[in-house]
Amino acid sequence: MTEFLKVRVAAVQDFYLLAGRALLNVVRKPHYANDVFMQMDIIGVGSLPIVIMVGFFSGAVMAMQMAKALAQYGAVGQTGQLVTLTLVRELGPALTSLMVAGRNASGMASELGSMKVTEQIDAMRALGTDPIQKLVTPRLIATCATLPLLTIIADFVGIFGGWVISFFVLNLASTQYWNTAWQALDYADVAQGLIKPFVFAFAIALTGCYFGLNATGGTQGVGRATTQAVVVSSVLIFFLTFFITRIFVS
């Protein structure tokens, strides 16, 4: 039991040390701007199709479900309001982050894990490069920069998906949908919707890099690291969204 706890506590300590060093490197030289832009392309542009798809269908599904529930109170006209609030506050950030976690935390863990087991990380250190500076910090910056932007896109596409259902299936007037959607939003909702993906970005990038850099045992170890990265970052997203929501609701 003591051994079990010791291993877990050591892992948490290592994770925080990695996070601290990665953050410190943001202001430390050298800066690898090319790597940051490359990661932004991989994480941001690369995730765009999947984020748009998920955003659209989640908005459409929300509109259908909400309209059915609202019909009991004769308030189908409020569909736009509910779709928008749910998407901007909760579903947009969570679903986008889960997609990016599945796509990029796994990518980071497998890429860094492969580098670790083939001694490329050791080679990097031996040849004068800090792997955290070169590999972790650019991924962290890129995820923090692109995830809120991806969330904004997912939110908008989701609201558009809700409008498609409202207009073509529920026969609501466009102006009614967009007016209720627009008026429903408060600054606090937008702030909540943007803070969440920014915080989730830390969880995704650091978890992916942490498990990658700690991969051991050849290709099997890389596979294990990849799975752990996706599972842990997904759980962290739900855990963090609960706390952030709690703060905003309070």
Place this chain on the structure above:
Amino acid sequence: MSDDQSQPVLRFERVTVRFDEYKALDEVSFAVEAGESLVIFGAAGGGKTVLLKTALGLLRPDGGRVYVFGQDITDLREQELFGIRRDIGVLFQEGGLFDSLTIEENVSYPLENLAGFDCTPEEMHQRAEEALRFVELEHTLEKFPSELSGGMRRRVGIARAVVTEPRLVLYDSPTAGLDPITAYTIIALVAKQRDLKNTTTVMATHRYQDGHFLATSRYNRETGQIEQLGEREGGNGARTTFMVLHEGRLAFQGTLAELKASADPYLTKFVKRED
């Protein structure tokens, strides 16, 4: 940074490295003088790689002290170690070539990243080409590691290890998993680098014939050929020491002749089987 030329190039003082309860190195002590070759024999899991990584500062010992070029590196921070690593070349067991970089970028990587070289892109290209010519792979500049065979990747690894003209070169199982002809090519390159540049060489291997070759051969600058010296007095054999690691402990330390003469059951089995 202190750099005492009279000090051994590499010195371990009762170094212990632990992974949880397992001792990968157990109170290992040795020293390598400038221009000497040290061959470290040992079976898989014997601690060879751990020893080399500890010498590079990639692993921190749990006990004892490590001195490189006379400087105690045991407690140095990563950034401080970069200055020491500037003078150390290393060939990793897995090659350690960067998959996403071309061969030229791989070889010029230390020139670009290690402090103090300040090479222009033209100089880096020139030096990378020169290092690749040394391993007879100058035609692979634009290729990626995945396009090369295992032996070629190992040769590129040697080119990258020597491109900075280091004073100390560490080779981790340079011939592991290679066919006998390619293994000969690799070990001949190790000897060539040592004798051309008078580099201090530390080579970990599980193959007895690699160490034997290093101790009994010399690269002749005039003929450009490797020649056999035998084990005669004054040959490379006198400047090559051998160590045998057995489960992290130093089982033997001495010359080739002493190793051959040893009656220790483990050493006898090791030497006789591989000879």
